[in-house]
Structure formats: structure tokens, C-alpha cells
Amino acid sequence: MTVQLAWAVQEELETLLDGSGHLRTLAFLYASKGMSSKALAIWRILARNYSSGLWKDPAAENGLDDGNAYISSGREIAATEASKILEDSSDQDMVLQHLGWIADVNQVLAVRVLTSEKRTKQLSPDEVIKAIDPKKVDILQRYLQWLIEDQDSDDTRFHTLYAVSLAKTAIETFEKEHSSKSLDSRRLQGVNDTDIRRDSIFLSPVRERLQIFLQSSDLYDPEEVLDLIEGSELWLEKAILYRKLGQETLVLQILALKLEDSEAAEQYCAEIGRPDAYMQLLDIYLDPQDGKEPMFKAAVRLLHNHGESLDPLQVLNTLSPDMPLQLASETILRMFRARLHHHRQGQIGHNLSRAVDIDARLARLEERSRHVQINDESLCDSCHARLGTKLFAMYPDDTVVCYKCFRRQGESTSVTGRNFKEDVLVKPGWLVSR
Structure with missing residues (x-):
């Protein structure tokens, strides 16, 4: 009731x-x-x-x-x-x-x-993505970001979808920012570049988010993203993608010629870790192709910073006849001096190593050839039996045992219990004095 x-x-x-x-x-x-x-x-x-x-x-x-x-x-x-x-x-x-x-x-x-x-x-990520209005790009990107960063999703589909979505938005934003109509309207209305997508739910610019994600994730398809931005002006993003694909030459060309970022190009050469990478970068500076003037200052900077690791003769063969000698003469001279210095250092190191080896061989020979005197009173340090005319062995710590005890003990462990493989014995006479 x-x-x-x-x-x-x-x-x-x-x-x-x-x-x-x-x-x-x-x-x-x-x-x-x-x-x-x-x-x-x-x-x-x-x-x-x-x-x-x-x-x-x-x-x-x-x-x-x-x-x-x-x-x-x-x-x-x-x-x-x-x-x-x-x-x-x-x-x-x-x-x-x-x-x-x-x-x-x-x-x-x-x-x-x-x-x-x-x-x-x-909720099911697949169903959520289907339900999001395609025009609400920010919602899709924020949801995918949450799946990847907060939920640790390793689904390659979501990583690729997120990268592609960011790339599309970055291209659209870049084109708006650099279109003459947009520039004229912003001048008239006093609108800043940051106001173009003022309704965005993100605080950071889309290109910054795209670059960070392309560098940090290994689960998206770089070729799919590259196909999308190939015809755009997103050069740094292209460099990141080409780097993922192992296209070293294209990365260097973008960093050196398109972005004109010498520091980033040299850093990439350092990451490659081969001297020929610096030579390749030098070639790009001196012969940029497409009618572009040689970048002599960038080439001199490269020689100044990393010339010591390059072959001077190879560098001389690479230098353009049009390059003013006063720009590179001091750097090239320093390269030759450094090369000679390194050569002499190598000779000194080689001779020292050889001397150490000779000393070690001599010490080993002396140790093997030293004599041990056994008399009627000599005892085995293990079983204490008289040695007499029996076969015997001596360990590096000077303990003497009969051959029977030696067979039982083994050649690595003496009567004292010391294992010479684990606890190496070094005598003063074995030390190299040079």
C-alpha cells in the first residue's frame, strides 16, 4: 500500500x-x-x-x-x-x-x-570513433590521445588514425595561415595566427602535437602519413618520417636545405655515427642542386665543428673550386694538424701497447722458469706426505702438493682454498713498470 x-x-x-x-x-x-x-x-x-x-x-x-x-x-x-x-x-x-x-x-x-x-x-573505442561526428575533429583527436597516452593503447590502427588526423589538421591550419586571403583578412581585422582555430579544445598548436607524436610513437604507419603530407610544406614532419624509414639522405637534405638548420643536420649526423654522414652533409652544402647557391658558411661551420673526424684529402677533393680559400683555409689547416696529431698519438699508443705486451710476456716467462728446491724433508701442503722423488705441482701462491693431491684439487684451486679463476693473484714482479 x-x-x-x-x-x-x-x-x-x-x-x-x-x-x-x-x-x-x-x-x-x-x-x-x-x-x-x-x-x-x-x-x-x-x-x-x-x-x-x-x-x-x-x-x-x-x-x-x-x-x-x-x-x-x-x-x-x-x-x-x-x-x-x-x-x-x-x-x-x-x-x-x-x-x-x-x-x-x-x-x-x-x-x-x-x-x-x-x-x-x-566504452568500445571502435564504436565511439564511429559515433563521433567527422566534423568534430578535435573530439576525435582528444579521444585518440586519451586512448594512446592515458590508456596505453598499442593498437596500430589508433596510432595511425591519430597521426593522420593530426596531419590533416596541420595541413589545413598551415594553408589558412599562409594564404594571401587569410593574411589580408587578419591585417584588416587584427586577428593573430593563434586565433585561426580559437575554438580548439587544445592548448598547444597542432603542429607541435603532430611533431611530438611522430617522434615518440613507433606504432603508426609512417608511409601512410608521408603520403598525406608529401605535397605540403610540413618539412620538419617529413624529416621525422623519413628518419623513421631510414632515408638518411632525404633527412639531411630537408634539414640542411629546406629548414636551413645546420645544428639539427649536424646532430643527425652524430646520431648516425659514421664519418661518411658528415661528408654527405658537406656534399649537400657545396652542391645543393636545383640552381641553389652553395652554402659556404654552413660548410665552413661543419668543417670547424667536425673536421677532425674527416679525411683531409677527401675534403679537399670535395671542396668547390668557387669556394673562397680565406673562408676555409684556417679550418683545413687545423684539420691537417689534428690529423697529424691523431696519427702521432696512435703511434705512441701502439708503441706503449707493444711495450706492455713485451713486459707481460717476460713476466710470464720468468714465472714459468723459476726453480723450486725439494729435499727429503719437503712435505705435501695438502696430505703432508713426504715428496721425495714423487711428482709434485706448485700453485701461483707458492703452495706445493704431490701429484695425487693436485689431481684431486684441480689446477684452479690451491690447498688454501683460493680459486685463481675467481680471485686472480698478481705478484709485484708481474706488474708492468713502464
């Missing part, structure tokens, strides 16, 4: 609130009773029909004079309350059903719903 009465009161209250237009209060009532679907339906109605007067909020009406701001604020409130319900829900169908209208109001709230960790069962 009590339960029936409670339901009757609730139904009467719902009818009263619905009839009087207090849908906001009714939505809160449904939410408190766990009737999420009904609550969400009301918040959706309020968000879409706010200007029609369905929302009864006198406090908000009196506090906002601007009609547009009033409507916008009301929609934000509806989306916020709906997102709170969806963040806790594991009902995938219900979440994806209401994702669209929440995203239309506020993309940050939509991302919060998709990436919520309050729910007991996470």
Missing part, C-alpha cells in the same frame, strides 16, 4: 511539474531516482528548445540581460547536467545516443563523457 502511494505521489508530481513547465526540476527528480534515460531526454529537449521558454529559471532570467547569453548559458547548463549523468553510465548505447547534441553545445563536455573513468565498464 505504501509503495503504491509513493508511486501515485511521484506520478502526480511528474504530471504537475510537466504541466507547469518546470522541466528542469523534473529532470533532477528523474536523475535522483536513477531514471537516467528520462532525465537525459529532458535535458536534450531543454538544450534544443531553450529559447521557447521551456526552461523556468527565474534566477538566471533576472541575472542575464543579454538574450543570446541567456540562451547560451541555459544550453551549457543542460549539457553539463547531462554529461554528469553520462560520465557515470556504462550504457554505451545511451552515451553515444546523447553524445551528438552535447558535442554541439560544448566539445569539452563531450570529451569528458567519452574519457570518463568513473564508469565501471569502458
